[in-house]
Amino acid sequence: MPELPEVETIVKRLTTGNGAQTSLVGLTVQNSLVLWERTLAEPDLTEFHQRINGQQVVGISRRGKYLVFSLSADYLIIHLRMSGDILIAEQREALDTYARLVIDFEHSLRMTFLDPRKFGRAWLVAEKHTILGALGPEPLDEAFTPNLFYNQLQRYRRQIKPLLLDQTFLAGMGNIYTDEALHMAKIHPLTRSNAISFDLAQNLLQCIQRVLRQAIERHGTSIDWIYRGGDYQRSLRVYGRTGSPCPDCATPVERILVGQRGTHFCPVCQPAPA
DNA sequence: ACGAGCGCCTGTCGGC
């Protein structure tokens, strides 16, 4: 799915309006359409249509991998999961094959939540805390210091990769950027979190932030058949590069399964824990 | 506490 940089890219596109596209901020919802019922997690269909119609978009933001639309009275929260994307188009255009949720605004604008795999979810809630409350800190938040990170790592005896993917531990990391950050920090994905020294933790946090910032600058990563316009895929060090030379030492990149997720690393730069 | 396994879905790709 879109990870933090991809969601951040989408938020910027929806907020500032890119090129010919208009910003959604300030627009009022005129109509809504749910094409795949399970996409709407809350509330039920009838209440959703009644409540969202007539509400104005006050702001659009991101928390972890969640898209957060602040409306006049509620929050529309969308999680894109594996294959979701947001499309802005004119209402006169044909609906996309993978349209799951459609919101029509004034000026004939239409926002479509596309999601081939149907894993994505949308919520319309009065309190965003009910959906976002359990999320861990934002990795790019200045208040998230090396000290805090180190102390949190020490609290668990977990493999570092699944821990970084745990959204209640840290919000926004996904499979791509976790592999990239661990390679940059020269840490093996199976390293126990409490075995990481303060210096290593500080460096890992810097690597996480560097990878995320660079990916945001490149507008995210475009892989598979879903093209989002980003080109960070050209900068990937290990993700999806099984058998290709490590950019630092030329050893072939290896792939293992960690927590059911494909995991890419350099066996030389990231030596296995004792 | 921690991790494995599975379900949710559709699409792509490589091997035979």
Place this chain on the structure above:
DNA sequence: TGCCGACAGGCGCTCG
């Protein structure tokens, strides 16, 4: 060509 398994940017659940 057709079929079949593996795999895919995520996460919630159950079970040891």
